[in-house]
Amino acid sequence: xxxxxxxxxxxxxxxxxxxxxxxxxxxxxxxxxxxxxxxxxxxxxxxxxxxxxxxxxxxxxxxxxxxxxxxxxxxxxxxxxxxxxxxxxxxxxxxxxxxxxxxxxxxxxxxxxxxxxxxxxxxxxxxxxxxxxxxxxxxxxxxxxxxxxxxxxxxxxxxxxxxxxxxxxxxxxxxxxxxxxxxxxxx
Numbered sequence: 001x002x003x004x005x006x007x008x009x010x011x012x013x014x015x016x017x018x019x020x021x022x023x024x025x026x027x028x029x030x031x032x033x034x035x036x037x038x039x040x041x042x043x044x045x046x047x048x049x050x051x052x053x054x055x056x057x058x059x060x061x062x063x064x065x066x067x068x069x070x071x072x073x074x075x076x077x078x079x080x081x082x083x084x085x086x087x088x089x090x091x092x093x094x095x096x097x098x099x100x101x102x103x104x105x106x107x108x109x110x111x112x113x114x115x116x117x118x119x120x121x122x123x124x125x126x127x128x129x130x131x132x133x134x135x136x137x138x139x140x141x142x143x144x145x146x147x148x149x150x151x152x153x154x155x156x157x158x159x160x161x162x163x164x165x166x167x168x169x170x171x172x173x174x175x176x177x178x179x180x181x182x183x184x185x186x187x
Contacts, residue, residue, distance in 0.1 A: 022058040024184040025066050038070040043152070048074060051150040056094070060147045064090055067149040069181055072173035075155045082160035082169045087152040094145040 028037035028051075036053040043049055052067040067088075075083045117123050160167040 020057065022062060022182070023054045023066075025069065025181045026184045028053060038066060040070065040074055046078070046080065046155040047152065048155070049150065049152050050074060051148065053093075053148045054146065056144045056146050058147065060090060060092075060145070063147040063149045065177055065180060067151055068168065068173055069177045071151060071153050072168065072170040072177070075153070075170040076174065078155055079157075080155035080170065081157050082167055083153040083155045084164070085151050085153055085166045085168065088150070090147055090149040092145050093148050094143055097142050097144055 023036035026035075026037040028039040029035075033053075034055060036055045036058065038050070038052045040051070041049045048071075050067060050071045052063050052070060054063040054066075071083055071085070075081070160169045
């Protein structure tokens with residue numbers, strides 16, 4: 001029984017740890033995978049749609065870097081030398097999170113509030129959500145960013161044109177960006 005509890009504890013710790021780290025360079029397991037990763041779809045013989053989705057700990061720069069790295073890797077896998085990014089976009093799929101001190105748990109918006117009588121003003125009502133001087137900063141509003149980069153690429157053979165800013169040599173991208181790519185730990 002103790003081994004079961006130890007295994008369950010280690011599994012829970014590993015799950016939490018995976019959420020607290022940026023998305024490594026890995027394939028996307030499913031469209032709803034919250035960890036993120038890369039995916040690609042072949043559109044024509046030499047044309048692909050490539051994407052990389054990061055989790056909330058992954059920076060925009062990392063998502064865009066991994067997208068280019070995947071495009072270069074795919075270009076070499078398909079037997080081509082360079083690719084042209086005919087379309088590229090990065091979207092923030094983030095959300096706004098509002099944390100309130102008393103939450104909306106099983107009692108709804110229950111929290112401290114008082115009614116009191118002031119001889120000069122009559123009956124008054126107090127609640128921490130009314131912008132009170134002492135409780136006005138107890139609501140925490142945060143934006144959680146989650147970036148997703150996509151590109152449509154066309155692959156070519158030969159040398160990439162030096163004067164085209166949308167043309168990337170696959171070997172150059174792989175050698176320049178490769179040292180910055182973080183892969184998942186071996187299991």
